[in-house]
Amino acid sequence: MPERRPVVEGWFTTPTDGTPPALIGTRCTESGTYFFPPERVASRAPGFLDSRLEEVELSRTGRLWSYTDAQYQPPEPYVPVTDPHEAFCIAAVELEAEQLVVMGQVVAGVSVDDLQIGMEMELVVDTLDATTDADGSTIENLIWKWKPVSHGGAS
Amino acid sequence: MSVEQVAVLGVGMHPWGKWGRNFVEYGVAAARDALADAGVDWRDVGFVAGADTMRNGYPGYVAGATFAQALGWTGVPVTSAYGACASGAMALEAARQRILSGMCDVALVVGADTTPKGFLKPNAGERTDDPDWLRFRLLGATNPTYFALYARRRVDLYGATPEDFARVKVKNSRHGAANPYARFAKEVGIDDVLASPLVASPLRLLDICATSDGGAAVVLTSMDYARRHAGSDPLVRVAAISTVTPTFPNTVIEMPNFATDSAAGLPVPDRTFKQAIGDAAYAQAGLGPDDVDVAEVYDLSTALELDWYEDLGFCAPGEAEGLVRDGVTELGGQLPVNPSGGLACFGEAVPAQALAQVCELTWQLRGTAGDRQAGSPHVGITANQGLFGHGSSVIVTR
Numbered sequence: 001m002p003e004r005r006p007v008v009e010g011w012f013t014t015p016t017d018g019t020p021p022a023l024i025g026t027r028c029t030e031s032g033t034y035f036f037p038p039e040r041v042a043s044r045a046p047g048f049l050d051s052r053l054e055e056v057e058l059s060r061t062g063r064l065w066s067y068t069d070a071q072y073q074p075p076e077p078y079v080p081v082t083d084p085h086e087a088f089c090i091a092a093v094e095l096e097a098e099q100l101v102v103m104g105q106v107v108a109g110v111s112v113d114d115l116q117i118g119m120e121m122e123l124v125v126d127t128l129d130a131t132t133d134a135d136g137s138t139i140e141n142l143i144w145k146w147k148p149v150s151h152g153g154a155s
Numbered sequence: 156m157s158v159e160q161v162a163v164l165g166v167g168m169h170p171w172g173k174w175g176r177n178f179v180e181y182g183v184a185a186a187r188d189a190l191a192d193a194g195v196d197w198r199d200v201g202f203v204a205g206a207d208t209m210r211n212g213y214p215g216y217v218a219g220a221t222f223a224q225a226l227g228w229t230g231v232p233v234t235s236a237y238g239a240c241a242s243g244a245m246a247l248e249a250a251r252q253r254i255l256s257g258m259c260d261v262a263l264v265v266g267a268d269t270t271p272k273g274f275l276k277p278n279a280g281e282r283t284d285d286p287d288w289l290r291f292r293l294l295g296a297t298n299p300t301y302f303a304l305y306a307r308r309r310v311d312l313y314g315a316t317p318e319d320f321a322r323v324k325v326k327n328s329r330h331g332a333a334n335p336y337a338r339f340a341k342e343v344g345i346d347d348v349l350a351s352p353l354v355a356s357p358l359r360l361l362d363i364c365a366t367s368d369g370g371a372a373v374v375l376t377s378m379d380y381a382r383r384h385a386g387s388d389p390l391v392r393v394a395a396i397s398t399v400t401p402t403f404p405n406t407v408i409e410m411p412n413f414a415t416d417s418a419a420g421l422p423v424p425d426r427t428f429k430q431a432i433g434d435a436a437y438a439q440a441g442l443g444p445d446d447v448d449v450a451e452v453y454d455l456s457t458a459l460e461l462d463w464y465e466d467l468g469f470c471a472p473g474e475a476e477g478l479v480r481d482g483v484t485e486l487g488g489q490l491p492v493n494p495s496g497g498l499a500c501f502g503e504a505v506p507a508q509a510l511a512q513v514c515e516l517t518w519q520l521r522g523t524a525g526d527r528q529a530g531s532p533h534v535g536i537t538a539n540q541g542l543f544g545h546g547s548s549v550i551v552t553r
Contacts (some may be wrong), residue, residue: 005534008283009294032403033420046403065408066311068355069304077278090296092304094409099418101408103304105294112356116344117311128293142292149227 007128011037013057014050014125014142021125022057023102023144029054034098054118058102061122061149062093065101067115079129079141087111091146093121107147157441159334160392161254162381163457163551164261165374166194166514171367171501175269177373178211181370181507182218183225189263189372192497193325194384195227200374201259203233204249206266206506209278213444219246220508222265234239239541241398242266243371243509246331250375259381267370275366287411288353288541296414299363301410301439301453303355308525310357313473315458320362321348322456322479324499331488331496333526336511338367339500340544348457364459371510373517388521394534395439395550410542431467433538437468440550444468447490449519453539454497463538464492477497491529494519509547512537522551 005012028043028050035044036058043051052080073085074148089106106115107126128143168189170179183204190197205218219233221382236245243266250262275298282288289294309315325345331337343361353359377495381390401409401426404416407430408540444467454461461475470478470489478484484492495501495515498508516535518524538548 008289028420031420034418034449035413044403044416048420066304066307068300068357070295070297070300073292073354074297074455075294077277078295079292088295090294090300090304097419099404099406101406101415103294103296103408103413104349106544107467114207117308 001028002130002133002138002140004140004142008144012125017062017115021123023058023123025056025058026054027146034100034103035120036100048091059095059097060094061120064115064119064121065092065094067091067106067112069112079131081129084103089115091115091121093146104144104146107145110148114148121146122149158439159255160378160394161251162376162378162385163373163391163440164376164381164384165189165191165195166517167192167372168336168511168514169267169370170336171369171504172198173338174368176368178208178267178269178368178370179214181353181368182222182265182372185267185370185372186226186263186265188224189374193374193376194386195261195374198399199228200229200231200261202253202262202265203231203247204214204252204262204264205235205474206231206238206246206264206510207235208268208373208506209237210271218277235515238398238545239543240539241541241545241547242506244396244539244547247373247375247510247513247549248398251393251396252352253257254375256488262375263372264375264510265370265372266480266510268504268506269368270366270504275467276412286413286519288459290413291323291413296413297355298410299355299358301408302363303358304359304408305462306456307356309458311360315461315476317357317359318345318348319476319479320358321345321452324348324361324462325523326479326485327454327493327499328492330527331500334496334500337500338491338502348467358456358458361462365456365502365545367504369501369507369511371507371514373510373513380436389553391517391520391551391553392450393549394442394552395436395548397432397435397439397546397548399431399435399546402431409544414421417520418466425535427466428544429462429540430546432540433467433536435546436536436548436550442534442550444532445537449494449516449535450490450492451495451497451515451535451537452492453500453508454493456498456522458517460492460497467536474537486529494527494529496526509537509539509549512539513549513551516551520551
């Protein structure tokens with residue numbers, strides 16, 4: 001079994017106890033502003049540079065703000081997952097409580113015809129691609145993706 | 156309120172294409188033309204501002220010095236500016252400030268690029284703290300991905316159709332066919348656009364601009380100098396240069412980021428970033444959207460040209476498709492947009508593009524644009540945006 005590993009550290013949870021995953025953000029405790037990717041240097045809310053940043057898990061669902069697909073294979077450092085390339089969707093989802101929009105790939109098996117602005121989307125952790133580590137072992141890279149709440153398929 | 160003006164005494168361009176030669180060659184050709192147009196000897200230039208290119212090694216990062224050396228060192232002070240697609244406006248602003256502060260009378264601004272084939276991609280290496288690298292690695296999000304996210308909102312919110320988008324390309328291709336500097340001189344029809352392959356739904360290949368080689372240059376001078384040296388053409392002035400950045404929280408997804416700012420803490424600004432770009436220019440010039448006779452806007456995609464109409468105040472949100480349908484923004488219409496043919500006919504030569512917009516408006520205001528002349532305009536505005544939060548808008552008047 002290849003090792004499964006988040007492609008980027010500290011941006012999303014990968015629970016093994018069956019609880020659903022979540023994006024990890026930070027929150028400026030004084031202004032109430034959220035940041036994703038998690039801002040760890042200083043609050044970027046103007047006037048709140050000295051505010052404390054606390055780590056928080058972001059809402060697991062949101063409304064579709066916009067969407068598209070990638071009909072052509074993106075250039076490096078994108079790692080192809082199929083040969084030939086198969087189109088995949090990219091969604092921008094608005095989280096209500098945090099009032100921010102987060103982009104992500106959409107799980108396989110969803111086409112733009114299945115999507116509509118305003119529909120409810122949920123966060124899942126899924127395989128992004130596979131790469132080879134320095135010691136030659138295969139790594140299955142994990143990433144967050146969006147999935148229509150009404151849709152079955154990958155989880 | 157309006158700010159003190161400087162003059163555009165000369166402009167020049169090297170034709171856009173996929174020539175594959177050193178970018179310096181295009182910059183020098185454009186600079187020679189601009190100097191000749193201005194009637195200025197290179198040795199009389201008191202400041203050089205270069206717009207940088209990131210894809211041509213070290214000379215591209217120090218474009219000001221690169222062009223100054225290529226034209227022959229004269230000891231002239233230089234600067235090099237980078238703001239992605241907005242680099243030209245940043246360089247222009249540096250030149251304007253140098254003149255308005257009284258440190259020189261004549262400044263030369265140059266931008267040129269040689270671009271690779273296909274999608275623009277990030278620089279090589281493993282850079283996990285660079286959002287421009289991460290968006291490709293984590294999401295496979297290319298530039299058209301972002302253009303398509305904006306376009307989709309026009310479809311779902313305003314009922315825009317593929318034909319609406321195609322009409323923008325058709326219009327611009329008609330304009331560009333009359334422009335000797337444009338790369339694509341072929342007129343296309345709505346069917347051609349609709350028959351081109353989907354790249355990022357709802358955008359097709361002919362909805363999205365290509366990348367090109369090209370170069371553009373502008374000679375800016377003080378008003379006093381211009382009055383002493385101007386020829387018979389009407390004197391074109393720079394009434395505004397806007398180089399604003401976003402105001403937090405920016406709630407529209409901005410390339411190359413993959414999340415917006417959060418609006419949960421601080422109030423959202425009244426105007427979006429793209430609206431603020433034009434607003435700042437109007438405020439500097441003491442003018443408004445109703446004063447504009449001609450515009451050059453950054454049509455990275457057909458749908459983005461429509462966004463600009465609304466962001467620059469030419470119409471209300473959701474009404475831009477109607478302007479194209481009614482021929483308002485066509486040559487011969489009330490408010491021609493992209494008489495040059497825009498990026499649709501040029502393709503993007505990043506550091507040259509904001510300057511090319513100024514070149515075109517200068518010819519338009521002088522009345523020397525030939526077959527693509529947009530009536531007898533007095534006020535022109537450019538709009539452009541560089542990734543990482545760079546606004547760019549220039550207002551020229553005569």
